[in-house]
Amino acid sequence: MSTVILLSLALMCLALCLAFVRLFKGPSLPDRVVALELFSSILVGTIGLVAIATDVPSLLDVAIVMALMAFMAAIGFARFLERGGPRDD
Amino acid sequence: MIGAAWNLLLGFAWVVLTGDFSGRNLLAGLVFGYVVLALIQSQVPALAGHAQRLPRLIMFIGFFLKELVLANLKVAFDIITPPWYMKPGVIAMPLKASNEFEIAFVANLISLTPGTLTLDVSDDRRVLYIHAMFLDDEDELRRSLAELERRALELFH
Amino acid sequence: MQLAVLMGFLLAAVAPLLHHWFGGQTARVMAAYPALIAVWLLGLAPEILAGETLLLEWAWVPGLDISLTFFIDGLAWLFAMLITVIGALVLVYAGEYLRGHRDLARFLVIITAFMMSMLGLVLADNLVTLFVFWELTSITSYLLIGFNHTDPEARKSALQGLFVTAGGGLALLAGFAMLGVAGDSWSLVELNAQGEALREHALYAPLLVCVLLGAFTKSAQFPFHFWLPNAMAAPTPVSAYLHSATMVKAGIYLLARLHPSLGGTELWVITLSLVGALTMATGAFLAIQHTNIKKLLAYSTIMALGTLTMLLGIGTEGALTAFVVFLLAHSLYKGALFMVAGILDHETGTKDVTAMGGLRPLMPRTAVVAVVAGLSLAGLPPLLGFLGKELMFKAVLEADAWRWLILLLAFTAAFLTLAVAAVVVLRPFAGKRRETPNAPHDPHRDMLLGPALLAGLSLVFGLAPGLLEGLVSATASGIGTAEVAAHLTLWYGVNLPLMLSLVSLVLGILVFRHWDRVRAALARLEPLMARGPEAGYEAMMRGLVTVAEGQTRVLQSGYIRNYLVMTLLVLLGLVGHALFFRHSPSFSFSVDAYFHEVVTAGLMVAGAVTACVMRSRLAAVAAVGIMGFSIALTFVLFSAPDLAITQLLVETLTVILLVLVLFRLPRFATLSTTTERLRDLVVAGLMGTMVTLLMLSVLGGERLPRISDYMVENSQPLGHGHNIVNVILVDFRALDTLGEMFVLALAAIGVYAMMRFHAEKYDAKPTPPPERYDD
Amino acid sequence: MMPQIALPILIPLLAGAVSLVFWRSRGMQRFVAVAGTAGLLITAIWLLATVNREGILVMHMGNWQAPFGISLVADLLGAIMVVLTGIIGFAVALYSLAATGRGHEKFGYFPLMHLLLAGVAGAFLTGDIFNLYVWFEVMLVASFALLILGSEKAQMEGAIKYVTLNLVSSVIFLVAVGLLYGMVGTLNMADIARRIATLEDTGMVDVLAMMFMVAFGIKAAAFPLFFWLPASYHTPPVAVSALFAGLLTKVGVYALYRVFTLIFNQSPGYTHEILLWGAGLTMLSGVLGAAAQYEFRRILSFHIVSQIGYMILGLALFTPLAIIGGVFYIMHHIIVKTNLFLVSGIVRRLRGTYQLKQLGGLYRSHPWLAVLFLIPALSLAGMPPLSGFFAKFIVIRAGVEAEAWGVTFIALLVGLLTLYSMVKIWNEVFWKAPPEEGDIDPYPAVGHREMWLMTAPVVGLALCTLFIGLNAEPIYALAEASANQLLDPSRYIEAVLGESEEVMP
Amino acid sequence: MEPLMAVSIGILFATAIYMMLRRSIVKLVIGLMLLSNAANLLIFVTAGLTRGAPPLVPPGMSAPEGAVADPLPQALVLTAIVIAFGVLSFAVVLVRRAWEIVRADDLDKMKDTDT
Amino acid sequence: MIELLKGTLILVGAVFMFLAALGLVRMPDLLTRMHATTKAATLGATLIMLAVALHFGEVAVVARAFGVILFIMITAPVAAHVIGRAGYFVGARLWSGTVKDELRPNYDPLTHELKSGLETQENAKRHPRETDSD
Amino acid sequence: MIKPGTLILTVAARLLMPLQLLFSVFLLLRGHDEPGGGFIAGLVAAGAFALYLFAFGRRAMHAILKVSPRDLVGMGLLLGVLSTLPAWWVGDPFFTAQWWTIPIIDFKASTPLIFDIGVYLVVLGSVLTAISALIKTDQEDQSDSEEATWNP
Ligand code: NA
């Protein structure tokens, strides 16, 4: 793997970690949902990088599904919040 | 007419997705598109979208990409540097867009542009509530938002 | 013969039908059946009395060496005769005794089945078959004892009888199993032929103990005697039948039957004679304390059973002769007396002998029968009972071991029995007339037929004991190891037994005279009695329930955590033990990993840990989401795109589902104490460590080639697909996938039903009442 | 092609699918319930007859040769179990026609029942260890859904424990399969058996054996892993209880038999010794549990546990006779235990409760029911000449032959305590006078048709018990043949993989 | 990488079990989720990890060139994931219904059916 | 040349991703955090997908890469809108440096009506929607 | 009463739902050769309908689905089981794949494909059954205590 890709992967991983930090810290549920949403976005990029690094185009299918479906989780959370689910954050 | 356009779009999406640009595959895509549209027919009211506006679309994409990159840099700069230069706030932006699709399109474009984030549309659909990061020059911001909306709406008219 | 027994069961089964047809005559009709069998048996008499034996073969479960083969020798013939003859009489008697009783048909079902079971028991050649009939007698007698089932006492007694005899039955089963294994045969004939070998066998002692337990419980030997008097809750004909001829003698029969193969050893002799003698004395001693006529008779039965056991223990030729004679005598007089007791009960409405008196003029015929039978019980000439007693004393004097103790006990029993006989006969019939609840008179002839016949036989055989010589010889020869030639006469001359009889007569009369005082004196021993074996039985039953409840409280505590911890500890224990003691864990820990892979794994773990520590439920859900996405990335990194897609879709949908569900649920609460959490942490940590060690062991251990190589090779050529995983899913292992889609569908049905269907609200039909756990 | 190997799985699957498609039609569902279970029973008998005649039958699903695809394998044990599944399925289906509320029918009772049967049959017939997991799950989720049908409080509480502990078991099973595949690289059980024999490191094999033992021990409700059973079995509608009681734990027992005869037969001195301890404690602890109970179905539930001990004992002793005894015991137990639950349902239908204290008087009012109770009850207690006697006798004889005195003693003692429980029920439900004489029939009379439908299966099962008892030889011969197969795994392996050795890559 | 994953999976199991031993039913369910995820991952990892070679046959070829990741455990895990999804969905809803009916989040209050 | 372009796209994409995450951690309130994430992440993903398209160069892969871009561009703002709106209405606290809020006065938390401030009598009512209650 | 979805979400759902559905069909059909297949496709389709559900409500979703999700489950299961039977007809063991080429469009139909379609329907139907049951119950509970739970 080339240095650029390794470096980029490292950056992306740091980004994932940062997103996780926000998820951990909260403080509110929407903050966490945003973190989750960002996490999935970064994953899309990471998968693209891995596809390049390993020269396996079929990994892109994972990215597509992720791009198309991962935001559903956020929608679910938002629905919960809007309908006034008990909040304990 | 609109159904046919959608059908074409879906058929095209199919071809793109499969990566198989043969005529037969397009045919299959059109068939599936037809099936899908038939399924949701009752739920889809009139949509405005004209394929012949292609050049405008390309121009718009260019404009949008430029905005995207520049504004991103601005936000990025604020993130990296310790003090906050931003002056965030929520503003109400009157809409020219009339139908749902246009409103949503504009709203999403605004969300995608760094520094602005669409919160909601008023119930009478005349105002868009936007959270903006840089309200130091509110008028300028409103102007550029209006410009964005204008260019976007051009695509539909 | 086998067919006869099986038909007998069938007859029992159709008794209600017969009752429907014949009404009050049913019992008499059914009595014809055992009578018929008796006649058939009588036809065999010449051969049997000549010492011949009959083996009627009949296969049942050859694979297990279980056959329904019947073996008829003198012993079996004698018992079979007693069972059928007394059985027929009891049926006739019962038909009258229970006339109009609403459960007469049921009674006939059970007693006929019981009779057939007994018959099968004494005829069976196969150990297992014998056991089958043995247990059948336990069950049927349980049903008989509990005949008055709405009476709690009857139920309790029935249970006691069943529990004691069935418990012994299980010991017997074990004993038989050992016997079968030791003798490598399940046929009594074959086993009896190899007595020497059996007595030498390593299993001899345990198997004998087990067999004796079975026999002793059944035959109400000390210290298991207590159930028998309680069994008097049964209707009188039942008691008569059970305790004179049959069930209680099953144990005696068994001992006699096994005498050739197991008898004669020191263990046998000492155990049987001592237990027998003790039982004798106990029975007689307890008998005189009671005023209830059935109990009196029951305890005297115990005494007789003890005598029989003791005689088998002594085992000499004379003892065996005495055994047969005593057995026959007892069957005759006790059957008669129980039926007389039934008549008294029936006519006077009381069972208390002290409440009766002066009945002779009112019930002259009954009185005659009672006197004859009573004299036999008392062991007075010229009745068979006398002969039995004389022979018994003679045998005791021949005893090798513990002779004088046994003699003392036997003697005590003898005079106490005499007193009992006097009480049973004289109290009701002689003396002053006492008012009883009913106005007594002689009963219907059907009820007198049985006792009269039996008492008559006592007299006949007593006067002409020579009639029995053939039978006694044949029987005793079957029991003993050598041929026995019995010479029976009422008068053996003036000898020690006769002296003993005389002395016991005197003492017996004394006791009878002062019976009330004796009872009063013995009543003071009540506290001692309360500590008897019956109290032990009660304590055991209470203990059983206490232990059971305690165990259930501890194990089935209702706390799911305890269940989980227990389950996990078992897993840890077993797997951990195997891992460290059966397998020497050897694993290399080489980490060749890229940074991003490590981070991915770390995020996965971090997500899981976060889910644990979060105080907000939705935050925990989001953390689970992070873990899921990290796992998806792991799948991407290690070449599993299909898995990655599935994982992330499932994760997304799970989050949606959780969010929908959590909407209604309360927030997390801190419920556990620190100690609990610490404990859980330890369990969890151990489990985690174990999983890691397991994985490392497998990863670092021997690994065989994969079948999947075949799939990789053939997915395209044979499966016509380029995505090997999918070809596996829909072709190579489509059955898995089929199951899996059903799982999903089932889960959906379950969810749907849970959300939409509440039986309590829904139920359209007013009946049946809502299914619910009621507390 | 011998369709009878797969049909006992496919028919209930199809029946389940069809009754799901027709979920709006009550009539259709009821028809399919009877037809589907009858079909299952018939094909199962067909299968057993074939296996008995021709030896172990194998079908390679998808025509993929073993060990590459999934093979269905019917040896005698499997075929016997499937026949029992058919019998129980048919009986419960008939019973359910009368005993199931409309709500239950509307919300999927019958499809769930079919699929439960399919899962059970699949578990009995599959020759693939992962496929076994899948059928376990089918069965499990079907049982989850049946357990909660009605959503009553007790059901919910019971279900939480049931679901959690069974899922733990599934996970242990799954993990064990994963580790096993990592080691031997195959999933076909015959192939696993063959390959494991070639491993040098037998220690890990023992380790895996322990995992399977715990996983299946939970399913089988062995000591001390049985908690889920008494917590839940008395909560669902009685037909469901009966179905569970007859089949579910026996699948766990079957799995133990399968893997501990076919695969983990290397060090019986270790593995089977542990099983022996488990068997003894299971017998004892179950029966003690029952002694403390005063609710009809709870008593029966605890007895399932104790009876499982006998079955495991057969396996643990690991002698031919012991295995025969175990197989015989399974056959006997499934029929008897289901029947007892069905009887308890009739009692409840008549009197509105399962509480012994509140029951009574049925001997007088329903003598036929008393007889129908007594037959399975005494059989359960091992009273001759019913089926249970021979089952117990064989096991005990095997115990004596193996000189395993401790467990033999326990087995005998437990027999006595079982009798105690059955007599307790008999005393309280049948003999005792009803608590309030005047109020003997608080529930409207049971319709003729309804009673007939509920009684018919009970009578049928009682006849089975009697038949096995009075005519034990054919059943014994069957168990013996089955035990011979189990103790000679090479026959199984050969039937699945063929004689050639070269298949192993 | 496998040993590292082994440790990670061990921790996953530990967290899962810790969660399952809590008294809150919601935590129980989350524990079950963690548990099934951990088990799936275990199967995947135990079979061996391969980088950059998914089990796909390139178009126009009849078998992949070179070694590819073992497809069989992938298929097994896929099946297991879907099964777990079904089962856990059920469990989640069960927890909710149980809470609604019993009105307690505390598992210690759900012990009526046992004793 | 292509390699260089690819490398640049990748690196810049990764940097934007990182910045998005950094912003998420650093920004002071929910809405400003969302500014950081939505756009930067979208841009990052877009750039990386362009690199993917360049790298593989096959039509099928390029189409898929653009598919990813398209889908992300559609879904990201929708998600942002939904979360932001929910967060705002549920009461996420705004950063102290927030200069104005024109929405709050127009929102009625009891009826959930959101006015535009431009209402006349006849259009003040909510527009009927072709959705049912849920 | 809370509105099911905002204007922006409803518009997005209208756009995305067909796209996701189409994509799911695509995943289903090519799953035999590239990542995808019945499960994945079914899950995507379920996601699509879930989005629609969140945006427009349960009734609208049912209107667009036209059949009850439970019917989908039943049909899918039936399809799955039936697809194993053609092999019997030919005399092969159950599940043996049968391949037919449909002449005009040169499409390769096979029992594995039918099977996969069964899987697809089951997954879709199951998820929707569960979700819509949950939402329906919530709705009823909500109408029991209208507005009471809303406290922003
Ligand atoms: Na800054």
Ligand code: NA
């Ligand atoms: Na696939």
